[in-house]
Amino acid sequence: MVWILRFGGWISVLVTFGIVITLVTESGPFFAKVPFQRLVSDRMWTPLFADPQYGISALLAGTLVTTGVALLVAVPLGTILAIFLSEFASVRLREVVKPMLELLSAVPTVVYGYFALLTLTPLLQILLPDLPQFSMLSAGLIMGIMIIPYVTSLGEDSMRSVPMLLREGAYALGDGKLGVALRVVFPGAFSGLAAAYVLAISRAVGETMIVAIAAGLQPKLTMNPLDSAATVTAFIVQVSLGDLPHGSIGYQSIFAAGAVLFLMTLGFNLAGHALRRRFHHAV
């Protein structure tokens, strides 16, 4: 019996190896063919064209901008909500609201994509008449809503695990609730909050359907959120939607994009877990 259980324990390692090995072997021919210099110096990403360009920065720009917009929504809003739920709300309110907020990250992302493209973008076009049908702004804003629970939930957990004694000390010195929250609880919980931010970044970088639907599928080297551009993930979707023979350049290119994506999210995930661990040791 134990052998079966142990196999269960190893399966997670097998899955990780499966992902890493597949990404490495299937993207290998791509990286062997494309000189590193062209990845860095080309300014367009058109690996499937007759005259291919391999500027990965065109894809990274899309990921960077959409993630940036999402963070501009999720970090302030998520942090304020975390402070509110941890320091201001009654226990009853918190117990009702926290699971409801978490529903925001349970909504299927294709539904968010629908909402961004068909509801938010037309609304934004009233304010910004020049906004194209596909825009990184709209996708980023909705993605920000989606990752709020990651910031709020983890952030609130870490703020609440700051010892009561510290708060009481600050109250005894005459500080108010918000003062205690900002000057005592927030610094005390900072590495926990930082972990929440980092994990939220990782979520946003890896998010696929929202950006594939609402931000556009054309790779473009632009930092303008009002423009449309493909992210790393959207490129994979766009190529996958077409006919994709095994071993073709298109097939290899999505694994190359996947390898880049894996490295980025791995970095954020490891950093996030290191921060979380440090926080648990400190408290």
Added chain:
Amino acid sequence: MRSEHFLENQKQTASRRKAIDLWFGRLGFVLMLGTLGVLAVLLLNLAVNGLSRIDWHFLTSFPSRKAAEAGVLSAWVGTTLLMLVTASLAIPLGVAAGVYLEEYAPKNRWTDFIEINIANLAGVPSILYGLMALGLFVYKFKFGQSILAGGMALGCLVLPIVIVATRESLRTIPSSIREAAFALGATRWQAVWHHLLRYSTGGIATGVILAMSRAIGESSPLITIGALTFIAFLPPAPLIAQPPFVSFEWLFSPFTALPIQMFNWVSRPGEEFQANAAAAGLILMVITLGMNGVAILLRRHVQRNIKW
């Protein structure tokens, strides 16, 4: 005189702080309502645009070039079959892994490695599971662009959720239960099977429901392995008339799924297709939010009713 001045000062500061606190409390409350409002707007929007499309015909028709005749039959059948594969992979393996790590695993570096690995796996973007499935299941194992490959991709994707839920639920059982079983001569396996698993069923079920609701809404891994968006036939039936009465041919059938079908309709121009998308989205939302609601209630029930 000076102390009076000081007191006055202190009073002012205190009342200023109280005012700030009051305002921040209100701000937080309003932002909270606003954020939850997004969820309500989302549901309402889908209902307004899609509810009128949902009828018997919509549920029993194949996709069509004519929006008004199109339906989600192949999509919901595909999703159901995918979930069968996903559940039969993720539940036994996830629970086994959770039990192993919590009850059997020695405290050493290898176990530490597995733990970090699971935490990291939970954060791997879902589309990368799709790429793994494409390279490994579709081409290396030669499953093709099939329900089996899709279900396995989703199974790997939700595995960490089941593992973590199992572990957390086992961790809440006090060690005195284990010691009591051992004192009566039970082996570790008997303690696990007769006691620990029974007491943690509620927690594990919560995790399983959350995992399945996540899997139902996922579309990007299915797109990368090449789920088709236009499927006008059903996979071979799992039950057949002649012996042995069960058939596994459906595992290797091409498929579509609800989120894929919705994605296809979203990306088509024309309001009629968008209404179809809203209808499919409404079905998806009701299923996933419903499952999450059940999970929340179940978790609350477990926490209230079990006092060690």
